[in-house]
Amino acid sequence: MNRPDRARTGPARPGSRSGSLPGHDDHRRTFPALEPLGGEEAAATWWGHAWVDALEDMALDQARLLRGRAYARGGNVAAITVTPGRVLAYVHGSRPRPYRTEIRLRTLTDDEWDDFLAAAAARPDHIAALLDKDVPHGLAAAVDLLPAPGDLIPDCSCPDDGYPCKHVAALCYQTARLLDQDPFVLFLMRGRGERELLAALARRNATRSAAERTTTAADAPMATVPARAAVAETSRPALPPPFPAPDRAGRPPSYPQAPGAPDPLALDLLAGEAAARAHTLLVTGRDPVAHLTQWQDAVRLAAGHPGSGLTASTRTLYRDLAAASGRTPTDLARAVAAWRQGGPAALAVLEEPWDPPAGPFDRARPALIAADFPPFRPWRNQLASLPQPPGGGAPLLQLRFGRDGLWYGYESDPDREDWWPRGTPDADPVGALTSFAGG
Template sequence: MTPRPSPGGRPALPRPDDRRRTFPQLAPRDARDGRFAATWWGNAWVDALEDTALDPARLARGQAYARRGHVDAITVTPGRVVAYVHGTRPRPYRSEIRLRTLGDDDWERFLDKAAARPDHIAALLDKDVPHALEAVTGLLPAPGDLIPDCSCPDDGFPCKHAAALCYQAARLLDEDPFVLFLMRGRGEQEILAALTRRNAARSAAEAGAAAPALATVLARSVLAPTAEDTVPRPLPPLPAPLPAPAQPGRPPVHPPDPDAPDPLALDLLASEAAARAHAFLITGHDPVAALTPWQDAVRLAAAHPGSGLTASTRALYRDLAYALDRTPTELARAVAAWRQGGLAGLTVLEEPWDPPAGPFDRARPALLAADHPAFRPWRNRLSTRSLQLRYGRDGLWYGYESDADREDWWPRGTPDTDPVGALTDLLGR
């Protein structure tokens, strides 16, 4: 097929099929502990098959086949995982695992949930699946959801060839959870594009607020001469200055052009200029001067709305993070803290401390009196299984949230001088 020309006259590359991925044959692997998956979702995939297997002996032989690398290249399409598996005969068998794809309503719930929290987006980009997202639509298969099939004469459920394919598929899920999403019906680029659209819609809604009316003076009321004019008339007073905006403006969208600068770079430069100009207007000083390189990288990423959603912004997160020996997830978490409370919020994220007696000691009784659950204290932090309040050196309480018992805390909510107020805001989101 000849590539069709692009608008600029250059041939465009053929568009890959986002709903079909083929993975090369995986190398043999010695799973000494008998487990083929390292992630919770990879193990859940294996458990779904093992919990309904009728013959443990066939599973054991399937594990042995997988460990020895008997599974050829694996092709994943919505609802189906297919590969040729080598057995005792010269010709390999065609094995497959089928599962139900999610409906449009399920995907809408999933995308809405993912787009609502930057930590969920960051986790997906870092090849992690938050438990909260899985719970929305039941992404992972339950016992009985995986249907094995094979061209071999064995009618076991599953046969050893299909079992081997299932174990190797778990390794693919470990490396890239978007393989799981493809199995359930949506490709990676399709999901990222949907998240980008949701983020753009939210940004447009925020930018669409009406600007305050500009006070004016008619020129003719000042300059038009009259018969009585013998001396210049005094000029009317200038209108009162407009109030400072609550936040910096956002730059216009620059469409990509092969002969123009990178649109992301232009966007970042404009956002940077707007943020610093706004700070000068409000405070009279440059907020960047005293920042460390890490703090400045966090500030830069936080100034770009929706960072991390597209390929270009993912590259931004990756490059900023790796340049400072951090991970993209660490950068995304720090960005969430910066958006929550600026430099003070980032300090609360990264620096536990021992507050003096006073407001911190009174927080737990206040929370209990407001019928909130008991919080465990540690230094400047009060925690339950999934909620946390951190007391900052600025006297504010900062809300954090995690999936239950994971110790994966992400900044959430608006800081408050009252711990009950901070927790109420956190619970209301």
């Protein structure tokens, strides 16, 4: 993550002024180096956990995260400076000179801050919580206050090209501790200092209180209606037109990770699925997944989640979905490959052999021979290439004929028949094989 064109400065001096001192710059706070992390968790509050989750979800290498946590535990992170949209520190690594490390994230717009202040001023308990250095879940959900996966942009002067490198990971873990101690650090990252935010909130609250007092003073005595007029038959006005449907489903809030609480990834997945399903039903009047079986829906969920079971979060997802369906993670991974190949029809081809009638299936083998493919042996709706001699090296090929009239390609290692979906379905068997076998 080396950036040679960046102007570099030395690490902050140990005596630099903390942002909590009187007269400090409201848009720049410098915190002395924290004590080594020790054996405790990287975060204690739910918003601190959300910060750590955003780091760990963007990481492409779990080993670098472990090194970063070890650097944080060892006290390798020097003083941390927070300004709108940026967290900066010098991190000591294996070389004598520390590395200039920073994390950037988007600042909120004026309209987003207006929404946040309106939500905070609407409830006195929200104001009390902020003054007590607490962030209510409902208030954080009013705007995208907490970072989501992909919101954190790392940068470091080290030569490591990891994403993120261990120095950025160490800075993230120590920043989570700052957020635990003072959530106004998070607000500063998003663009507003503590004094600026509290002053705006005080003005908003005073205006709201004055408006409520004016409304109460102007209230007229409640109007009465004679009973005879209330029960008299009258024509009712037409119902107003329905509100227009939103352009897309809403984004679920961030969920905390706490002992004994449900898994945040599972909650986020369920909430996101429910929102998308409700939006489709509202717009089209049709439930897109009501016809699916439990197994088909589990495969659909896994296929729609990025990572293909490679990251820690998707490995957990695959494991839980497979266990709930009575299958193994390998079964689920194979089914996901079929689903991405052609949806429910491709999953049926993977799991349901059948006997096709005479016609297209019988004409497939002559067509493959004419296209210079090796001989294929038939079994029900499947055509498989003959096993290779020991040391042949070429992968085994297979075609499966679906009830929809399409051919689906499969491939296996040469030394065993372990078939996995490959290529694009095609009405022509030669085309289905050529899409992945290079025939």
